[in-house]
Amino acid sequence: MAKKKGVAPRLAGALAIILGTEEIPLRLRAWDGSEAGPVNAPVIEFRSRRGLRRMLWSPNQLGLSRAYVAGDIDDNGDLFESFSVLSSVGKFAEVKAFRPPTLGERWRLLRTAIRVGAVGLPIAPPPEEMDVTKTGRLHSKKRDSAAVSHHYDVGNDFYRLVLGRSMVYSCAVWEDENTGLDAAQEAKLDLVCRKLGLKEGMRVLDVGCGWGSFALHAAQNYGVDVVGITLSKEQAALARKRAADVGLSDRIEIRVQDYRDISDGPFDAISSIGMAEHVGKEQIGNYAAKLNSLLRPGGRLLNHAISWNAGEMPPDPDSFIPRYVFPDGEMLSLTVMLGALESAGLEVLDVEALRRHYGLTLRAWVHNLEENWDEAVRLTSEGRARVWRLYMASSALGFERGLNGVNQILVQRPGGEEPPLRRNF
Template sequence: MKKSTTAASRLADALAIVLGTDGIPLRLRAWDGTEAGPEDAPVVVFRSRRALRRMLWSPGQLGLSRAYVAGEIDAPGDIFAAFAALSSAGKFAEPGPFRPPTPAEVYALIRTAVRLGALGPNPAPPPEEARVGRYGRRHSKGRDAAAISHHYDVGNDFYALVLGPSMAYSCAVWESKETGLDAAQAAKLDLVCRKLGLKPGMRVLDVGCGWGSFALHAAQHYGVDVVGVTLSVEQAALARKRAADAGLTDRVDIRVQDYRDVDDGPYDAISSIGMSEHVGREQIGHYASRLQDLLRPGGRLLNHAISWNAGATAPDPDSFIPRYVFPDGEMLSLTDMVAALETAGLEVLDVEALRRHYALTLRAWVRNLEEHWDEAVRLAGVGRARVWRLYMAASALGFEAGITGVNQVLVQRPGGEEPPLRRTAWI
């Protein structure tokens, strides 16, 4: 076996230990210009010895993620190809908590760090890493508000670059891969309205209303009155402005309010689009029963949520997305979500899986970010822009691999008028 002597070849050996593989699926370029790994593989650049030090202290997804956010590792080409190669290799291909290296592997990593002059104290995490999880009771109102602020209060202008004019931050519905993002988002909003059976004069609650996209669509096209609630101050401010610009302030009421504090039911319909992932497993039963209480008899609830499809093993709470993107976020399986809704006394009318649609949506968001990269960095900082690029690209791959899914579950509170006999009312 040829002895590893260059910085790149030694880095390759270290990465293989972290991945738990015999070789690496990447072409590594070290800070000194040396390269190692398959010549036809995606290129990943280690710009600093500090990246190796992070791998030593956190030998898994978290260490590599911190190095990427800090700019110590880069993927200068196709980011999807680089992350796909990493995520399909060794331990990274296994769902659930990351398996730590053995003592022998840790010793090998230390020896490599010594040879490359990378040994030293644990570098401080990049400032973009959430501190939310350190304080307060999990899913208390105060901690949930802080978690939402970490993710959503990073600048409305930044989100506008990524999301486009629709300002819809959830899975779109694509007629085909050629459908534009804005058209696909409009199709999603209209599909939710049809599933809820909206009619003029109805009173609708939009839980986790974001920047008001669904509320505006429902009020403008279906003649309903909408109350939208969000924990994000910045989202609420822009949603109110959008309602005013559209002349809908008399029909759209945007509140900074926890859904647990909404007490002015009953509502004829409730939409929850991309919100219940923030609720948490321990609170999901209360969430379902609270929304059931706010519905009139016969009223419908549409719950649109990401699901964990990789079996009984839960996602690693110490991985990149919980640390940097969605603090305290928890994905439930479709089985668990339906069970919570049914236990609350709600009747399931329809379930639609949109997994492939979210992969297309995320790829479109990554294109928007990369096309407006300099402006995104100006608005949110280079670290935050790198967080969003990594998270959206990795999430797209997760949906394409079937590790995660997204489902619209339509339920109805018993009583009132009967639902239609067939789905033709909304397809």
């Protein structure tokens, strides 16, 4: 067995401290060409000393994420494999916020940094990072608007590459693994329409309408009038264009509007697909009450939202997702979401869990991104493309491990017609 030489063995020790494990099940390749770790394990490459310096100043998930987004560290082509290994060890396996290193561990990190020439002042975070706390009070309208813009206003053409023809940015519904992304998204949109019991002439509200895909499907196939709302100006512009292109501008109205400002109810039905994650636990009761107030008696609401399945965990504002992907986003448990809807006076008609479907959806999005990598970088930045690749790959594994779920909850405002005795969708 060859004797360990070069920088890589020292990096392995430093990364083990940050991950909270004795040994890392990865093979590290350092900037000097040295390697360390199991020979057949997934390879992580440290391209420069900057990666270790970032982790020295932020010895947690955020430091690792910054190094990846900046390109200071990289996987060897299969991020799913690397993350699958990482998720089984140390602090990743604990499914909670990283425990900060002890004083002794910090000293060992500093000594390693000194020995490999990585000591220096903090490096500015990649420009794709956002500290949303600088934009106002939590879940104020101004701050929510800034958070949504950070995530969604990165270019419609970029999203088209990732999402495909359907332009749907939420979990699809797959008949099986070979269904195909576009067909699975169309199946999801139609399932929502059937659950809502849409009929010609109904007036429908689509909360968090995205690029208008649900509004288009519902208006074209069920003859309804749709009001779609979003806080993203780029989404709204494309949604209006898509409606105009198929001659449905008179049936589909797209607004840049906060759901709290809607005052022209009632609606016969409301869809909320992938929007409630932006509301937050403190506001979820008000969200449910507001949507209830906008429904006519007997009207239905379909709430499609990601859930956190791994027990109570306070959101960590200094981790990857809040800083790079969904500022102020918060995944609530199914119990909390159901409780909020029932407390608002809504009757639960149906709950459907789609956890496995989201793993398939995310893997399809990652495939689209990787297949169109150069164009994605051209449309945004290499850092932004890296953010999306990291977030979607890690999220796919989270759904596959059961840490996250996604649920469609169908509720009805009391009064009006009674629901059927059995499901009719």
